[in-house]
Amino acid sequence: MESTSPQVPFPLVKAWVDYEYRPCTIPYRFPSDPPQATRTELIWIQVFRKSIPSFKKVAEQDDSVVDAPTRAAKFAERYGKMLDELEADPFSNGGPPDAILLTRLREICLREVGFSDIYKNVKDEENTKCLALFPDVVKTADNIEDVGERIEHLMRGVFAGNIFDLGASQLAEKFAEKACSFEDSCQQLLPRPWVIDDLDQFKQKWLRKPWKKAVIFVDNSGSDVILGILPFARELLRRGTKVVLAANDLPSINDITYDELKDIVAKLKDGAGKDSILGVNAHDLFVVNSGSDLPVLDLSHISPELAYACEDADLVVLEGMGRAIETNLYAQFKCDSLKVGMVKHQEVAEFLGGRLYDCVIKFNEVIL
Numbered sequence: 001m002e003s004t005s006p007q008v009p010f011p012l013v014k015a016w017v018d019y020e021y022r023p024c025t026i027p028y029r030f031p032s033d034p035p036q037a038t039r040t041e042l043i044w045i046q047v048f049r050k051s052i053p054s055f056k057k058v059a060e061q062d063d064s065v066v067d068a069p070t071r072a073a074k075f076a077e078r079y080g081k082m083l084d085e086l087e088a089d090p091f092s093n094g095g096p097p098d099a100i101l102l103t104r105l106r107e108i109c110l111r112e113v114g115f116s117d118i119y120k121n122v123k124d125e126e127n128t129k130c131l132a133l134f135p136d137v138v139k140t141a142d143n144i145e146d147v148g149e150r151i152e153h154l155m156r157g158v159f160a161g162n163i164f165d166l167g168a169s170q171l172a173e174k175f176a177e178k179a180c181s182f183e184d185s186c187q188q189l190l191p192r193p194w195v196i197d198d199l200d201q202f203k204q205k206w207l208r209k210p211w212k213k214a215v216i217f218v219d220n221s222g223s224d225v226i227l228g229i230l231p232f233a234r235e236l237l238r239r240g241t242k243v244v245l246a247a248n249d250l251p252s253i254n255d256i257t258y259d260e261l262k263d264i265v266a267k268l269k270d271g272a273g274k275d276s277i278l279g280v281n282a283h284d285l286f287v288v289n290s291g292s293d294l295p296v297l298d299l300s301h302i303s304p305e306l307a308y309a310c311e312d313a314d315l316v317v318l319e320g321m322g323r324a325i326e327t328n329l330y331a332q333f334k335c336d337s338l339k340v341g342m343v344k345h346q347e348v349a350e351f352l353g354g355r356l357y358d359c360v361i362k363f364n365e366v367i368l
Contacts, residue, residue, distance in 0.1 A: 007291055007301035011311045012215075014332040023298040024098045025329040026351050029090070037090045041097055045083050047347060048102045052076050059110065059118045071113040079109040099326045103294050107252055117251035119221075123260070126222030131267055137227050138234065138278050151203050154232045155340070159359050160185035161228025162219060162320055162342045185223075195343065195354025198363035202338060205365055206239075211336065213242040215310035217290065217297060219320025219341070221256045226264060229319060234280050242284040244309050246302075250293035258289040295322040299331065321348065325360055337364045 013021050029038045037045075059065075059072035082093050082105050090096040093105060110118065137157065144150040163185045192199070214236055218225050233243045247261040256264075265287055270276045275283045288310075291303030297318070310316075316337040318324035324339035325348060331337070339362040343349045349356045 006304055008304050008307050010299035010302050011307050012313060012316055012333050012335055013299050014334055019332055021299065021331060023296070023300070023327045023331070024100060025326055026099065026348070028098050029096055035091065037087055041090055042087060043347060044099070044102065045087055045097065047345060048106065049080065049083050051106075052080060055106070055110070055118070058122075059115050061121075062115060062118045064117075064120070065114050068115075071115065074113045075109050075115065078113070079106055082109065099296050099322075100294065100298055103252075103296050103322075107294060119254040120251070123221040123254050123256075126254075127226065127260070127264060130223050130226035131264065134226055134230070134268060135278060138231050141231055141235070142278075148203050148207060150235070151206060152199060154235055155199060155202075155361065156186060156189060158228040158232055158319065158340055159189055159342050161222075161224040161226075162340075163223075163344075163357075190355060190358055194359035194361065195349070195352045196360045196362045199361050201365070202361065202363040205336065205363070210236075210239045211241045211313075211315040213244065213310070213313040214315040214317055215244040215246055215306075215313045216317040217246045217319060217323050218256055218261065219295075219323060221254050221260065224320070225256045225261065226268075230265075230268065230277075233285065234277050234282075237277075237282060237285060238280045241315070242286075244286045244288055244306075244313065246288050246290040246306050246310075248292050248294075249289050249303070252293055252295050255295050258287065262287045295320075296327045297323040299328065321345070324362075325352075329360070329362065333364070333366070335366050337366075338362070 026040070026044075028041045028044060053076075056072045056076040059075055060069045062068045062072075065071060085092045086095055086097050094101055141150055141153055141157070144153055216229060216233060218229050229245075233245065236243050245261060245265075247256050247258040249258060251257055265282075265285065268277050269282060270278065275281065277285075286309060288306045289303050290297075290306050291301065292298075314335045316333050316335060318328050318331075318337070318339045319341060321341045321344050324341040325343065329339055339360065341360050343352065343354055343356060343358045343360060346356050349358060352358070352360070
């Protein structure tokens with residue numbers, strides 16, 4: 001089932017006469033295109049088609065679903081048929097297709113045949129591993145005395161964590177082979193300058209004046225949120241910024257959900273009833289349901305709870321390829337914004353003029 005939460009627009013999206021919010025970054029078609037499928041639509045339909053075998057394989061192993069292999073085959077058949085129909089008629093199935101529709105149809109097909117969270121076991125396993133690693137990752141950052149260097153180190157950790165993405169077929173295969181770890185990922189980031197590289201501007205603004213409140217739209221479970229985002233959020237807290245972590249309402253791929261993130265944050269807090277994380281006061285750390293149920297993000301539709309919690313935020317952080325690159329890369333806000341993620345599709349790399357596994361850190365400062 002889809003998220004049934006009421007939906008409202010994100011209050012920090014720029015709302016001026018000269019700007020209309022469009023979530024999707026890559027235009028699959030233009031108004032002047034003929035009704036037949038465009039070259040870009042066909043390319044991206046094939047990208048999603050290539051992901052079907054990995055989704056089917058994971059679904060077959062879902063021990064929470066009766067007759068999972070048969071249901072997984074039905075999912076693959078149904079989603080494949082929908083993609084065939086979009087190739088023949090891009091205005092079928094709610095089209096024309098874009099990043100949001102193609103992910104939405106995949107989730108609908110999974111849920112219709114009975115799957116609600118096919119990656120639950122792998123998420124639980126990775127979360128458990130990363131919770132044990134968290135203290136050492138934070139200690140390494142804390143030992144960096146120069147604040148600017150520590151900020152850069154933490155941002156590199158965000159990129160390294162973001163490689164845990166089972167929605168990208170190549171990374172799903174690499175993860176299945178146990179071929180990558182958080183430490184390896186930190187060492188193997190492509191050298192700067194990255195395809196979009198505003199790290200120095202971001203550091204300078206942070207060093208000049210910390211923000212009052214930041215809202216962070218989180219991405220994947222495991223190393224992404226625990227070893228990447230949460231050390232970054234802890235540093236924001238330490239430097240006086242309130243932090244709102246916005247997580248999905250329902251499961252999608254290996255993305256962290258609101259309920260899962262609440263549990264993780266509770267486990268990371270210091271014992272004896274202390275509202276702190278490894279010595280840093282976490283009283284101003286909040287986990288909020290975003291109202292989303294996809295690995296991409298349409299800020300026209302978020303939960304009222306999140307809208308209320310972040311209406312006074314002065315920094316918006318969008319993290320991950322789906323939320324910060326494939327959608328919202330060019331979104332404009334009423335306050336400062338940071339879009340950060342790793343490029344994990346060759347097609348995205350080509351659109352941006354970069355390299356596969358390149359990094360994106362796009363910072364926009366709003367001068368009031």
